Amino acid sequence: MDIFDFSDGREGYYGEYGGVFLPEILHATIEELLACFRECKADPKFWQDYVALLQNYSGRPTPITHLENLSRKLGGAQIYVKRDDLNHTGSHKINNVMGQGLLCQRLGKRRVIAETGAGQHGFATATMAAKFGFDCKIYMGAVDVARQRPNVFWMENLGAEVIAVEDGQKTLKDAVNECMRDWVTNMADTHYILGTACGPHPFPEMVSWFQSIIGMEAREQILKQAGRLPDRVYACVGGGSNAMGIFQGFFDDDNVELIGCEAGGHGVGSYMHSARLAYDDASVGVAQGYKTYFLQNNEGNMNKTHSVAAGLDYIGINPIFAHLWEQGKVRFEAATDTEVKEALTLTMRTEGLIPALESTHAFVTAIKEAPSMGKDEIILINQSGRGDKDIFTIADALDDSKWKTFIAGKADQYRSENK
């Protein structure tokens, strides 16, 4: 199955979804990007350079870990985890960023901009920009800046300028809008490093292509380690780049079920979630440059979204998944904030792993389903990021009194230093 073969349909469309819905001023820039991307994709040397870069700089291939304790405890399927949390900067985001960095060099541009939600993509972009010598500006919703200070700290120390976006809901979608505004002004020397498989064509295809390295590795590794293909593969879905990454490795394996796990936030009917496909609240619309399912009202204005995981807190789903979901190729489930906290504690205690809050959504669904599966069945989860970046959020969620005392003490110390 090649979903990126557009010869029978419209370029950039996956069924009814995708396309390019941008102001006219960006037409030439998108055409230039598309031409450059096509050139890179057709050039085997480009992919070789990309893989070598990730091997030497980011520690790829990332391993697969068999969670024997957790599997035993749940008493069902054998659970394996793809460890993309072990990448440099702590998540799969670096894959896409390094790829687009190489592409940016080909474009001959010297400045990069990026939106970021949890801060992982901004962190990865700032890292890449430092290595490649690009000027770098990161747009981040003011709400996210407030809840993800550690990532902001690193971005700034890596030399990027971080702009707190005060418009709209002050989260990821507003950071995307702000990137668009920068891009329509500075496209001549600036490449927009979109962080997920959303936005106008060719971004969904391009980001998916770079992330496909996860699935390529994972398929080979699970065959070697478990002796056969997994029965089910789970990945969390915000925009959907890590899920596209791992799922692509199994698109041609009809017996492998693919499950996307969205952010259920406060649950069904709460209207405080980011579940576009798992719940019934989203409808088809056009925003942020593409057509897909959005959490919007009946007049086409976007609804408020919520997730404990900033990286999943987003209105739209990537257009490829909208299509694959309708085709029955990918199943979608949601995990609530509460379930995520429980699954995180369980995973830490039984396996010594700290998945990011985003990735923990995939664990929730897998943990729910594993007990009803046979002991010889295999589950593969993509641990797309590591959770230590979430220490403030997790400490709050777990209501950790010693952490609070520590922070209060730190605050006192800074206050007395300022006097």
Added chain:
Amino acid sequence: MGLQTYIAERKKDKDLLVMAHVVCGYPSFEDNMQELEIMAEAGVDLVELQFPFSEPSADGPLFVRANEASLKSGTTIDQCFEFMYQASQRFPFKILMMGYYNTAFKMGEEVFVKRIKEAGGVGYILPDLPVEEFANLHHLSEQEGIEPILLMTPTSTDRRLAKLGAASRGMVYVVARKGVTGSKTTMGDEVLSLIARCRQHTKLPIGVGFGVSCKADMDFLRGTADLAIVGTAALKTWESSGAEGLKVFFAELMA
């Protein structure tokens, strides 16, 4: 009467027409009506009524906040169309719907065109709907006699301008510079050569917008463009100095 004919008629009496802009429901519909009264009195020829959208990614900071505040105060599409109807009954200038494509997409393209017509509007500007995607909407518009206004930009190649020119109806909106609405544009040779380039690809009247803010800009555009498009500068004036300020603004602009 189509927009092209209307503009030609109005141009018999003056050499540069003015298109103004309000964001529906910001600060309120009462304020909007007062703004339109002032615009009508000053002799404004065309007005864009912007339907607020939650993701106005082509707009600059002032309009972004206006869109946001309008939605927050509960502005609905029904109210915007009702306002368009009242304004079209009351004022001599022609009215365009301006907004983002999702507004049209969600209500259905056919309904969208019909409602503009029923409300007395003559056309629409949807800056995030590219020419590749508008075949159906334009077909429907043609049937109803509603005109889609396309944008030509400094980054458009000649080949692209030819494509845009062929698809344009009523008038062409020329974006004077890169960027979003509201920042200052240096009116100079670049703008002149852009307009000249656009003229090669359309016989329709040309309006120039993005950064048009004062009489000097008007003088610059006179004899070159057919319309000056004034958006942010007017809203800025309304916010800082209210009705009196806006009267002075348009009086000076159109002197």
